[in-house]
Amino acid sequence: xxxxxxxxxxxxxxxxxxxxxxxxxxxxxxxxxxxxxxxxxxxxxxxxxxxxxxxxxxxxxxxxxxxxxxxxxxxxxxxxxxxxxxxxxxxxxxxxxxxxxxxxxxxxxxxxxxxxxxxxxxxxxxxxxxxxxxxxxxxxxxxxxxxxxxxxxxxxxxxxxxxxxxxxxxxxxxxxxxxxxxxxxxxxxxxxxxxxxxxxxxxxxxxxx
Numbered sequence: 331x332x333x334x335x336x337x338x339x340x341x342x343x344x345x346x347x348x349x350x351x352x353x354x355x356x357x358x359x360x361x362x363x364x365x366x367x368x369x370x371x372x373x374x375x376x377x378x379x380x381x382x383x384x385x386x387x388x389x390x391x392x393x394x395x396x397x398x399x400x401x402x403x404x405x406x407x408x409x410x411x412x413x414x415x416x417x418x419x420x421x422x423x424x425x426x427x428x429x430x431x432x433x434x435x436x437x438x439x440x441x442x443x444x445x446x447x448x449x450x451x452x453x454x455x456x457x458x459x460x461x462x463x464x465x466x467x468x469x470x471x472x473x474x475x476x477x478x479x480x481x482x483x484x485x486x487x488x489x490x491x492x493x494x495x496x497x498x499x500x501x502x503x504x505x506x507x508x509x510x511x512x513x514x515x516x517x518x519x520x521x522x523x524x525x526x527x528x529x530x531x532x533x534x535x536x537x538x539x
Contacts (some may be wrong), residue, residue: 352470355463452503
């Protein structure tokens with residue numbers, strides 16, 4: 331159970347990186363989005379940009395003050411008996427948090443590189459500059475949009491199609507890239523994890539017998 335709080339810290343680090351690049355992407359691609367006159371998009375660009383900046387600032391402060399926040403929560407009598415669940419967060423100093431952000435950024439760039447390589451493979455003709463920021467905007471929208479894991483791929487295909495339709499007509503290629511990324515980064519690891527869990531259970535069963 332203690333690991334849950336550390337997992338949340340890792341997810342928060344990844345969200346901060348995703349919002350950082352996503353907000354830059356929205357700012358850079360804003361003229362293209364407005365010129366394309368996508369239905370319903372022009373109205374929310376400024377709202378998302380402003381609210382996203384506020385959210386990014388709040389999350390960043392929260393992230394770098396996580397130790398202080400944990401010590402403050404310890405003083406609340408009602409939840410004092412559950413404080414052991416987040417006690418490990420007190421050990422997260424600034425150096426560790428920056429290292430975690432660096433790892434999250436590296437992971438982010440790996441995903442972006444996957445998209446770039448698959449764009450070339452499926453013949454989607456966009457420059458690396460446009461492709462990177464359009465992909466960053468996709469990541470950003472997916473990060474701030476509540477969704478169920480089962481339907482995430484469908485939503486991602488729709489969002490990616492709409493954004494990249496500004497820069498390319500190859501919707502089949504864009505859909506192929508999105509589906510391949512989903513399969514490689516989600517389905518394959520899930521299958522491997524399931525096999526490992528099954529292997530551990532069988533191993534323990536053999537030991538018991």
